[in-house]
Structure formats: C-alpha cells, structure tokens
Amino acid sequence: MQVLFTLCGLVAVGFVLLITVYLVISGIPAIREIGLFRFLFGKTWAAGQDQYGILPLILTSIYGTAGAIVIGVPIGFFTAVFLAKAAPKWLANLLRPAVSLLAGIPSVVYGLVGMCVLVPALRGWLRLPAGDSLLAAILVLAVMILPSIISLSETALEAVPREYEEASLALGATKLETYFRISAPAAKSGIAAAVVLGIGRAIGEAMAIMMVAGNVANMPALTQSVRFLTTGIAIELNYSQDGSLQRQALFSIGLVLFLFIMLINAFLNLVLKREKEG
Amino acid sequence: MRRRLYEITGRALLYGCAAVTASLLLFFIGYILFRGIGGISWRFLSTAESVINGTVGILPAIKNTVFIIVVSLMVSLPLGVGAAVYLTEYARNRRFVAAIEFASETLAGIPSIIYALVGVIIFCTALKLQKTLLAGSLTLVIMILPTIIRSTQESLKTVPQSYREGALGLGSGKWHMIRTVVLPSSVDGIVTGCILAVGRVVGESAVLMYTAGMSMAMQSFSLDRVAGASGATLTVALYHYAKENADFSVAFSIATILLILTVIINFSASFLGRKLKRS
Amino acid sequence: MKKVLSLVLTAALAISTLAGCSGNQQGGTVNTDGSTSMADVMGALTEAFKAKEPDITVNYSGTGSGSGISGVLDGTCDIGLSSRELKQEEVDQGAVAHVVALDGVAVVVNPKNPVTDLTTQQIADIFTGKITNWSELGGADAPIAVYGREDGSGTRGAFEEIVGVEGECAYTNEYGSTGDVIGNVASNENAIGYASLSAVDSSVTAAKVNGVTPSEATVKDGSYTIQRPFVMVTKDGAALSEAAQAFLDFATSAEAAEYIAAAGAVYPN
Numbered sequence: 001m002q003v004l005f006t007l008c009g010l011v012a013v014g015f016v017l018l019i020t021v022y023l024v025i026s027g028i029p030a031i032r033e034i035g036l037f038r039f040l041f042g043k044t045w046a047a048g049q050d051q052y053g054i055l056p057l058i059l060t061s062i063y064g065t066a067g068a069i070v071i072g073v074p075i076g077f078f079t080a081v082f083l084a085k086a087a088p089k090w091l092a093n094l095l096r097p098a099v100s101l102l103a104g105i106p107s108v109v110y111g112l113v114g115m116c117v118l119v120p121a122l123r124g125w126l127r128l129p130a131g132d133s134l135l136a137a138i139l140v141l142a143v144m145i146l147p148s149i150i151s152l153s154e155t156a157l158e159a160v161p162r163e164y165e166e167a168s169l170a171l172g173a174t175k176l177e178t179y180f181r182i183s184a185p186a187a188k189s190g191i192a193a194a195v196v197l198g199i200g201r202a203i204g205e206a207m208a209i210m211m212v213a214g215n216v217a218n219m220p221a222l223t224q225s226v227r228f229l230t231t232g233i234a235i236e237l238n239y240s241q242d243g244s245l246q247r248q249a250l251f252s253i254g255l256v257l258f259l260f261i262m263l264i265n266a267f268l269n270l271v272l273k274r275e276k277e278g
Numbered sequence: 279m280r281r282r283l284y285e286i287t288g289r290a291l292l293y294g295c296a297a298v299t300a301s302l303l304l305f306f307i308g309y310i311l312f313r314g315i316g317g318i319s320w321r322f323l324s325t326a327e328s329v330i331n332g333t334v335g336i337l338p339a340i341k342n343t344v345f346i347i348v349v350s351l352m353v354s355l356p357l358g359v360g361a362a363v364y365l366t367e368y369a370r371n372r373r374f375v376a377a378i379e380f381a382s383e384t385l386a387g388i389p390s391i392i393y394a395l396v397g398v399i400i401f402c403t404a405l406k407l408q409k410t411l412l413a414g415s416l417t418l419v420i421m422i423l424p425t426i427i428r429s430t431q432e433s434l435k436t437v438p439q440s441y442r443e444g445a446l447g448l449g450s451g452k453w454h455m456i457r458t459v460v461l462p463s464s465v466d467g468i469v470t471g472c473i474l475a476v477g478r479v480v481g482e483s484a485v486l487m488y489t490a491g492m493s494m495a496m497q498s499f500s501l502d503r504v505a506g507a508s509g510a511t512l513t514v515a516l517y518h519y520a521k522e523n524a525d526f527s528v529a530f531s532i533a534t535i536l537l538i539l540t541v542i543i544n545f546s547a548s549f550l551g552r553k554l555k556r557s
Numbered sequence: 558m559k560k561v562l563s564l565v566l567t568a569a570l571a572i573s574t575l576a577g578c579s580g581n582q583q584g585g586t587v588n589t590d591g592s593t594s595m596a597d598v599m600g601a602l603t604e605a606f607k608a609k610e611p612d613i614t615v616n617y618s619g620t621g622s623g624s625g626i627s628g629v630l631d632g633t634c635d636i637g638l639s640s641r642e643l644k645q646e647e648v649d650q651g652a653v654a655h656v657v658a659l660d661g662v663a664v665v666v667n668p669k670n671p672v673t674d675l676t677t678q679q680i681a682d683i684f685t686g687k688i689t690n691w692s693e694l695g696g697a698d699a700p701i702a703v704y705g706r707e708d709g710s711g712t713r714g715a716f717e718e719i720v721g722v723e724g725e726c727a728y729t730n731e732y733g734s735t736g737d738v739i740g741n742v743a744s745n746e747n748a749i750g751y752a753s754l755s756a757v758d759s760s761v762t763a764a765k766v767n768g769v770t771p772s773e774a775t776v777k778d779g780s781y782t783i784q785r786p787f788v789m790v791t792k793d794g795a796a797l798s799e800a801a802q803a804f805l806d807f808a809t810s811a812e813a814a815e816y817i818a819a820a821g822a823v824y825p826n
Contacts, residue, residue, distance in 0.1 A: 001453040002368050008360025009369065009378055012427060015420045016381035019388065019396050026399070048708045049724055078295030086292055095296075097544065098303045104540040106481035108513045109533045112520050113306060116313075116530075120744060129702035129747055130729050143302060150299070174281075176288040204389025207483045211521065214730040215707065225730045230391045235733065237395065237488050238624035239709030242403050242631040254395050258388065265387050329600030329820075402633045408588055409618065409633050491588065493616030495603065498585070506586030508616045521733060522593055522619050524740025524760075 020258075027255030030248035039252060045217040045227070047236060052249040054232065054256065060220040061229040061260075064134060064209070065202040068141035073195055075142075076149030077184075080191075083150065084157040085179050096151075103147035111211030114140040119212055126223060132214030134226045140208050145198035152197065156190020157183055189271055196268045203260055206230035229257045307537065314534030317527045326496040334528050336535075338496045339515040342411055345499060346490070346511060347479050349415035350422060351472060357419075358426030359461075359468060365427075366434040367456055379431075382424035390484045393421050397489040410508045411497070414490025418482065422475040429474065433467020434460060466551050473547040480539055483513035492518050512536055585613040587801045591625015591638030592711050593734035594753030595787050597820040598658055599638065605816045606807050613800045619734055622711025626652055629790050635801040637790035640711030640753065641718075651793040657808050658787040658822040661754035661776040662716045663763035665739065667746045672696040674765040677782075681720050683749060686727035691747065702729045704738050704750035715785035716751045751783075755821035777823045787822060 031039050034052050042053015083092050083099075118139055123131035160183045168178040184191070206228075214225025215235055227235070233250050240247035325335030361378070369375045397417030407413040437460050445455040461468075491508035494515065499507060510518055512532055520529035589599065596619050603615040620628075622639040629637035630650055643654050664680055666672060672694045675683075682688040684703055692698040705728040706713040712735065717723045732738045738750040743760035754771050757763050763771050766783060775781035789805060791797060797805065807813060814824040 002364075005360050005364035005368055008357050009364040009374075011357055012361040012423055013378050013381050015423060016385050018400075019385070019392070019420070022396055022399070023392070046708070046724070074291075075295045075298055078291050079299040082292050082296035087296070095300060095303075098307075099299070100544055101537075101540060102303060102306070104477055104481065104544050106483060106513045106516075106536050106540075108483045108516050108520075109310065109536055112516060112526075112529050112533055113309060115520060116526055117309065123745065129700040130704070130741075130745060132730050132741075143306075146299065146302075174285060176285055176292070179292075180288060200387055204387075204391070206389065206391040207487075207517065210733075211517075215733070216728055216731050225728075230389060233391050233395060234484060234488075235707055235731075236709065237398060238620040239627065239707075241627035242399070244627075251395065254392050258392060261387055261389065262384070265384060327600075328604060329597065330604050398633075403631050406632060408635075409590065409628075410588070491590070491616060492618040492620065493588075495607075495614055495616050497616075498614055503586055503614070506588065507614075508586070508588045508618070518619070522596065522736040524736045524743070 023251065023255050023258050026248065026251035028252075030245060030252045031255075033245060034249070034252075039249075040256075043219060045232070047240070047246045047249075050245065052245070052252075054229070054253055056217050056219045057227055057229045057232045057253065058256065060134065060226045061203055061257075063220045064137050064141060064226075064228060065199055067134075067138035068145055068202045069195065069199060071138065072142035072145045072198060073149060076146050076194075076198075077153055077191065079146075080150045080153035080157060081179050081184065084154045085183065086175075096154075099147050099150050102143075103151065107144065107205060107208040108211070110140055110144055111208035114208065114212040122223075128223050130214065130225065132212055132225055133223050134213065134220050135222045137209040137213040137226070137228070140212055141202045141205060144205060144208060145201050148201060149194045149198045152194035153187070153191045156187035156194070159190065160186040189274060192271045193268060196264060196271060200261060200264045200268075203264070204230060204257070206234045210234055229253055229260075233257075310530060310533045310537055313527065314530035314532075314537075317531035318534060322531065327494045334525070336494075336512070336515055336528075336532060338494060339510050339512050339532075341499075342490070342497060342507075342509045343480060343511040345411055345497075345507075346415045346418065346486070347476055349412065350418040350479055351475065353416070354419045354423050354426055354475065355468075355472065358423050358471070359430050361423075362427050362430035362434055363456060363461075366431055367452070367460065382427045385420070386424040386428070390421065390482060393417055394485045394488040396420075397485060402489055408506070408508065409489060409491040410506060411490050412505055412507070414486045414511075417485050417489045418479055421482070421485065422478055425475050425478060426468075426471045429467045429471030430464065431467075433464035433470075436467075437463050470547055470551045473543060473550065477540070477543045477547070480511075480536070480543065481513065483511075483517055486511050487514050487517065490514070494518065512539075585610075585800050587613060587615045587636065587798070587804050588618070588634045589615065589625075589636045589638055589789075590618045590620055590628045590634035591790070592622040592640035592787070593619040593736065594622075594640040594660065594712050594756060595619075595638050596735065597753075597755050598787060598817055598822050601816040601820040602657075602808050602813060605813070606804055609807070610800075610803060613803065615804055621707065621709050621733070622714070623709030626790055629792050632792075632795065635798065636805060639788045639790055641715040641785050642788065643790065651795075653791050653793050654786075655789045655791065655805060655809050656786045656825055657789055657813065658817045659776055659784060659825050660787055660822045661771045661781050662712055662719075662751050662783045662785060663754040663757045663771050664749065664751050664766060664783070665742050665757060665761040665763055666749050667742055668760070668762050669746050670696060670762065672764070673762055674768065676767055677720060680766070681722050684717075684720065684722050684726045684728075697746075699747045702745055702748040703727065704730050704732060704741055704748050706735075706738065706751075707731045707733055711785065712751060712753060716783060719783050719785075757821075773818070773821070773823050786825070 041055050044051045044053050119131035168182045210231045216225040217227040218224050326338050401407050401413035445459045493509040497507040516532040519525045599617040625637035628634040735752045735756045738752045742748045742750045769781050771781045776784050817824045
C-alpha cells in the first residue's frame with residue numbers, strides 16, 4: 001500500500017517538474033534564436049514579420065497589475081475593515097457570502113460584463129474611438145481581485161487579539177483610531193499577503209482581459225488597445241504551429257510569466273515567514 | 279480639530295468603500311440576471327443549437343461540463359488523496375515532503391494559460407489526443423491536483439495523533455488504521471477539496487478553449503466515440519456566443535446559469551464542510 | 558484495500574482504453590477547426606450532414622484560419638478550415654486544399670455612418686492610418702476606429718493582400734473572430750472593419766468598393782474584387798478517417814450547394 005501512496009506523491013511532484021522543465025526547455029530555444037535582449041526589450045511583436053519583442057507585453061502586464069492594485073487594494077482594505085469591525089452583524093452576514101460569490105464567478109463572466117457595460121461607457125465618457133483599452137482591463141482586474149483582498153484582509157483583521165483593541169479603547173482612542181492604528185498594523189502581514197495574492201491573480205488572468213483590452217501589441221497607454229503577457233499567449237496559441245519559432249516564442253512568454261509568478265510566490269513566502277518569526 | 283477631521287475622513291472612507299463594494303455586487307449580479315434570465319427556457323436547456331431552425335440550446339455544453347468534471351475528478355481524486363496520505367502518514371524524509379508541498383503550492387499559483395500551453399503540447403499534440411474533452415480533462419487534472427492534495431492534507435493533519443496511536447495500539451495495521459480511522463475523520467476536507475475543484479473546473483475557460491475545442495454540437499459519449507468527442511463547456515460557450523457570434527442575450531443567459539452554479543457550489547462547500555465536521 | 562485498488566485500476570483501464578482508441582480512428586466523430594468566417598457555412602453543412610448521417614458528429618471550433626491549417630498539420634484536428642488560399646510554405650508542409658465556397662470580404666461600417674462608398678485607395682489609406690477622421694471622407698467629424706482581425710486570420714490575410722496593405726495596417730483594435738468584428742462595428746458609430754460577407758447582417762452596412770455592391774452575384778462574377786475561397790484543408794499522407802472522408806465528400810459535392818447558398822456564401826462551380 002505504501003508503494004501506491006508513494007507513487008501518488010511522486011506523480012504530483014512529477015507534474016510540477018513536467019511543467020517547469022517543459023516550460024524552460026521549450027522557452028529557451030526561441031530566446032536563444034531571437035536573442036535575450038531583443039526578446040525582452042524589443043518593442044515590436046509581429047509574428048507575421050517574425051518580430052518577437054515582448055517589452056510592450058511585459059510593461060502592459062506590470063502597468064495593468066499595478067493599476068488594478070492601486071484601485072482594488074484601498075477599496076478592498078476599507079471594505080474589509082468595515083466588515084470585520086464596523087459593520088452591523090446582519091449586514092456583514094449578508095455581504096460576506098456575496099463577496100465569496102464574487103470570488104467564485106468565472107472570469108469570462110467578468111469579461112462579458114466588462115465588454116457590454118464598461119467598454120461602451122468608456123468610449124462615451126472619454127470620447128475614444130474605441131473603449132477597449134488598458135483602462136478597461138485595469139478596472140475589470142480591480143473588480144476581480146477585490147474579493148480575495150477583502151476576504152483575506154478580513155481574516156487577518158479578525159485574528160488580531162481583542163486585548164489590543166480593548167487596551168487602545170481604554171486609553172481613550174476612538175474606535176476608528178483603534179481600527180487604523182492598532183488593528184490594521186497588527187494584521188499587516190496578512191494584509192500584505194492578500195495584496196500579493198491579488199497581484200498573482202491579476203498578472204495571471206487571461207480570458208477576462210482578452211475580452212476588454214483590444215489586443216493590439218502597442219506600448220501601453222491608458223486609453224489604447226493593449227496586449228498582456230497572458231493574452232499574448234492566448235491570442236496566438238491556436239495559430240502557431242508546433243515547432244515553429246512563433247510557438248517557441250509563446251513558450252518563452254510563458255517562461256517569463258512563470259518567473260514573475262515564482263518571484264511573487266517567493267515574496268509571499270518571505271512575508272508569511274516574517275509573520276511567523278515576528 | 280485634527281482629530282475630528284481624522285474621524286470624518288476615516289468614517290467616510292470606511293463607509294464609502296463598503297458602499298462601493300456593495301453596489302458593485304448588486305449591480306453585477308442584478309445586471310447579469312436582468313439580461314440573462316429572460317433567455318432561459320426549457321428548450322434552451324434541453325436542445326442543441328440549430329443553425330437551420332435558428333434556435334439556440336446549450337445542452338451539449340452542459341453535458342460536456344459534467345463529463346469534464348467527472349473525468350478530471352476520477353483521475354485526480356485518487357491521485358490527490360493518495361499523495362496527501364503519503365505525505366502525512368508515510369513520508370519519513372522531511373525534505374521530500376517539503377519539496378512536494380512547495381511543488382503543489384507552486385502548481386496552485388500558476389496561471390491557467392500556462393496549463394493551456396502545456397496541455398496543447400503534451401496532450402493534444404504529443405499524445406495525439408487532438409483537441410478533445412479527454413485532453414481537456416487531463417490538463418485540468420494537473421490543475422486541480424494541488425487543490426485536492428492541500429485540502430486533504432489540511433484535514434489529515436487535524437486528526438488527533440491519539441486516534442492513530444489508539445488504533446495501532448489495538449493491533450491494527452497501518453493501512454487498516456488509515457482506512458478505518460484517519461480517512462473517515464478527514465472526509466470533510468476531502469469533500470471540500472472536491473467541491474473547490476469542481477468550482478475551478480466549472481469556472482475554467484482558457485485551458486478548455488485550447489485543449490477541448492469549441493464545438494456546440496451534441497457529443498456522443500458511447501465508449502467507442504468518447505475519445506473523439508470535442509466541444510465547449512459552459513464558460514467556453516459563453517465566450518463563443520459573446521465574442522464569435524456577438525449574441526449577447528445567449529451569453530448573459532449562460533452567465534446566469536454559471537452564477538447559479540457558483541452559488542450552489544459555494545453554499546455546498548461551506549454547508550457540507552460544516553456538516554461533515556460535526557458528525 | 559481490494560475495493561480501492563480495483564477502483565483505481567478500473568479508472569486507469571478506462572483512461573487507457575479511451576486514450577488507446579484516439580487518433581484518426583474515432584468511429585463517428587470528425588473534428589474541424591479553423592476560420593470563424595466559415596461559421597455559418599459550417600453550421601449549415603454539419604447540420605445537413607447530421608440529417609443524412611445521424612451516426613457521425615461533426616464538430617466545428619471557430620479559432621481562425623491559421624489555426625485550422627496548423628491544427629491539421631500538427632494533427633490536432635481532422636479537417637482544417639481556411640478562409641484564404643494556402644500559402645506556398647503550407648503546401649510544402651503537405652497541406653491540401655479542397656475549395657468548398659467563395660466569399661467576399663465586406664468592408665463594414667456602422668449603419669449610422671453616411672460614408673458607404675469607398676475606393677480601394679481610400680480603404681488602404683484608412684487601414685494604414687493615412688486617413689484618420691471620417692470628415693476627410695465626407696462623414697462626421699469623428700476619429701476613425703480601425704477594427705481588424707488578429708495575425709493568422711484568413712480574412713485579414715486575404716483583405717490585406719488584395720487591398721495591398723500587408724503588414725502596414727494600423728489597427729485600433731484586433732478581434733479574434735468574424736462575429737466579434739461585426740458586433741463591435743455595430744456598437745460603435747465611428748468604426749470600420751472587415752468581415753466575411755456571409756456573416757454580414759442588418760446590424761452593419763457593407764460599403765460599396767469602387768462602386769460595386771458586395772453580394773453573392775458580384776462575388777461570383779468577380780466584379781467585387783475583395784474575395785477569397787473557403788477551403789477545407791487536409792494533410793497529404795495522413796489518412797482521413799471514414800467519417801472525415803464522408804464529410805469532406807459531402808461538403809465538396811453538388812448536394813452541398815443549397816446549404817452553402819443558404820449560409821450566404823457562393824458555390825464555386
């Protein structure tokens with residue numbers, strides 16, 4: 001029996017190794033052929049003309065994620081404080097399952113609503129030729145990371161020992177001062193973990209932003225059509241032929257994306273480890 | 279004065295942001311239901327699309343979704359539970375355990391488009407499965423395996439050590455002990471893990487679009503034909519109608535169905551988790 | 558113990574049998590993949606074929622022409638669908654074309670747009686970004702949103718080649734399918750795009766090109782110049798399954814003519 005269980009464990013490891021090794025092996029040839037510098041810092045991606053520079057894709061992914069964080073984190077954080085500390089019980093019990101519903105909704109549904117509501121609205125408000133843009137993608141991503149930021153921050157806030165808050169209140173601080181100056185700092189590593197997970201989710205999302213970003217590999221500009229690392233793979237995955245330079249270049253994008261995620265994971269581990277030690 | 283200002287801005291931020299979130303929620307759910315619910319009828323749910331008659335039906339997508347859930351769970355459940363049992367009950371080498379835990383954590387964080395990339399190459403092309411429901415299910419196995427391993431492991435860890443010692447002390451073998459004592463008392467974690475996995479499969483679109491195809495035709499699941507079956511699940515069908523047909527009322531109807539499924543999945547995860555824990 | 562083991566083994570066995578009978582021997586399933594312009598034609602053909610051969614399921618995935626061709630060459634589908642002629646390098650790799658229909662590439666604008674007659678030169682100037690405002694063409698003072706398809710699309714390939722703007726287009730947005738372009742032009746008054754004539758409906762206006770209205774008749778007699786074939790692609794040397802061969806025979810037979818016409822494309826012979 002032990003053999004069987006060991007086998008299961010080995011298969012699980014095998015899958016990760018398979019993916020990692022496969023990504024690295026398949027990602028390197030294109031980088032070698034194109035040249036690392038020209039691949040990472042080339043400004044033109046045009047598979048038809050054999051030009052594979054992913055700087056616009058990298059920058060779009062970074063800007064898009066940063067934008068989503070800038071909008072989503074404050075809203076998520078304050079909502080979490082509200083839910084954990086300030087909300088009447090009945091309201092919190094109503095909002096909480098709704099937030100977790102938001103977390104479970106498939107990403108294409110976000111894309112659909114973005115496409116039908118946000119994109120035409122942006123076109124009208126900003127008088128753009130087309131509403132599909134980095135801005136639309138940022139807003140959709142901000143909504144998508146909101147639930148995980150809210151629920152993780154809330155959990156962290158609720159884990160803060162009651163005594164801290166009681167002591168602060170007894171010393172004459174108002175409730176709000178207690179929330180922001182005592183509870184939030186005490187829960188800061190949990191909140192930081194929530195933010196990092198939000199970054200991970202935003203940078204890895206493909207389908208929802210494929211439906212609202214317009215998908216031209218421009219250098220990123222807020223009101224222009226853009227292509228992310230993820231959508232860069234998604235759009236050309238079907239088109240590229242097995243073994244072609246284009247398909248290999250997609251693997252190289254996958255490798256870059258994978259490295260980003262590993263970096264984020266490592267950072268998350270660092271944050272969580274510091275929490276344990278501190 | 280400054281303190282008053284602090285109080286006012288703080289309160290405004292708190293209530294303002296909560297209001298933004300709440301209204302976003304209400305708008306989002308309301309808008310989907312408003313645009314989608316009208317298009318749902320018995321015919322919509324029980325037939326396949328017909329171009330000649332001009333009717334739309336999503337029965338094939340529903341069947342494909344169920345098929346993919348069943349096949350991917352059938353493979354990943356024994357594998358995942360087995361791996362978790364090995365990790366918590368058998369493994370002696372702590373480095374190896376740490377390696378597997380790190381691996382499954384990493385797998386869980388990888389964006390689904392990367393799974394799609396790898397699935398296309400390995401299952402569709404190298405193993406010659408073509409773009410089929412089978413290839414899609416197998417790709418999803420890799421994706422949901424960490425979810426099942428982790429939640430099983432979590433609940434295995436909560437089984438008190440004294441249970442194990444008691445069973446072993448009464449003379450039962452290790453496997454007998456695991457089967458009769460450990461697994462039954464961690465069934466809640468396994469079930470929750472399965473439901474979470476089902477949620478991920480239902481919500482997944484990127485992987486399936488590239489590995490399982492986008493056909494809206496009715497598939498045959500008889501044993502000799504199932505290998506060639508290829509088609510869209512509900513999420514892929516939504517994408518198909520929204521992006522390829524610009525038929526938004528159908529897309530919103532599918533979104534409504536997905537919304538309802540999400541409610542059911544969330545509810546059963548917390549309900550079953552609680553109930554099994556208690557008994 | 559035995560129960561669990563037998564369950565695991567059964568599952569493993571089931572999977573291996575499933576995997577074992579894949580490839581080209583798939584009883585009655587034909588997987589086709591490719592051009593989104595061919596959605597209507599494929600819809601009509603598969604349904605008519607189903608009525609004739611109820612035991613065969615024909616699947617159609619609309620992913621784009623380039624995808625269909627590379628799919629059939631990689632063996633990820635049985636029949637590829639392309640809405641442009643094959644390139645020499647594709648033929649060199651063993652791709653074989655079977656023409657099933659002809660279709661125009663319509664230049665589409667929003668129904669509210671007064672500009673409905675364009676010359677090839679004007680079209681080229683719009684798509685390369687030399688003309689950027691509708692007022693330059695006698696329309697409203699509004700920026701032109703230039704919508705196109707992604708690289709690899711058969712419609713894009715055919716359009717850019719015939720208009721003579723290959724690789725020079727400055728698109729505002731690139732969309733992944735024919736329906737997507739039409740849907741977005743229909744919802745944006747300032748947009749121009751191109752899409753399969755067979756898919757054009759009343760939600761958009763198909764502009765005249767050099768004074769010729771795009772229609773099945775003008776495509777057939779050749780006076781509407783922006784046109785291309787609908788092609789089913791197979792791989793030389795790779796044996797088609799019986800089911801796939803039957804479908805291909807049906808699609809290229811005279812019997813298919815009425816369905817192709819019903820879908821808005823032109824039967825080639």
